[in-house]
Amino acid sequence: MPHDHHYDPLPDTELRVRALESILVEKDLVDPAAIDLLVDTYETKIGPRNGAKVIAKAWTDPDYKTRLFENASAAIAELGFSGVQGEDMVVVENTDTKHNVVVCTLCSCYPWPTLGLPPVWYKAAPYRSRVVKDPRGVLAEFGTTLPDSTEIHVWDSNAELRYLVLPQRPAGTDGMSAEELEELVTRDSMIGVKVIAAPA
């Protein structure tokens, strides 16, 4: 049973994977070298650092931010991030009065080109079931407490449409470059379960 991060596979999962892989390789439908390359790409190249570049640019380049809201997929592709599971992107902006948080209640839809593959908690039942019903309670589990006056908007992703949260730029960062700002942007802030703390 998958419970948080210490989930165990079902009894014959590993054997079934090896069997299916072996059959598909024999039938020339799967190339083990291609799989290794894909795994490496998603382990080392495609991840939340991509999304952080989008956010930092939006904070520092007003024209880019305008383009990001007009056509997020195209604006994100300007930075070189596009493709599978990020074809149709929508960016939602956090403000003093509005906070956005993203879920996929039906499965685990997630913007791969900007955030990489989703964490286990995003794919698991507790988050998916509860964030639409008790968003403040869920945010509190991530250590995020917002003023009662802040409206929380929960966006339910689907197979076609994926959301990226534009977090608020933290106070005390006026003099920072886009490169320095990128370092402050976290995966969880772009899902919307956390806010970005002001640099110490």
Next chain:
Amino acid sequence: MNSIHDMGGMEGFGPINPEENEAVFHYEWEKPIFGFFFCLFAGGQINVDVFRHAIERLGNLHYLEGSYYEHWLGAFQTLLVEGGTVTIEEIDAKMTELKGDAN
């Protein structure tokens, strides 16, 4: 389809427990399953819609007991068998063979 995968608003699944510095993959067997997605998509054996439909047909118990990539594995098996690419007998025979190799 209306079934267990439609989890929004359900209660009783417990705390979220996010993991710090989580690895992209948690088990080696997850990696080939992830790779199958691209290979089978490129080969035309699956598309996003039939994949989604196959996940929704997994059965409630399997859906709850299995993890993310196990859902994918179940969906691939369903679609490969339905599409005539492999048979359940072939998979069972290969599992028996591999199990024998391990002993």
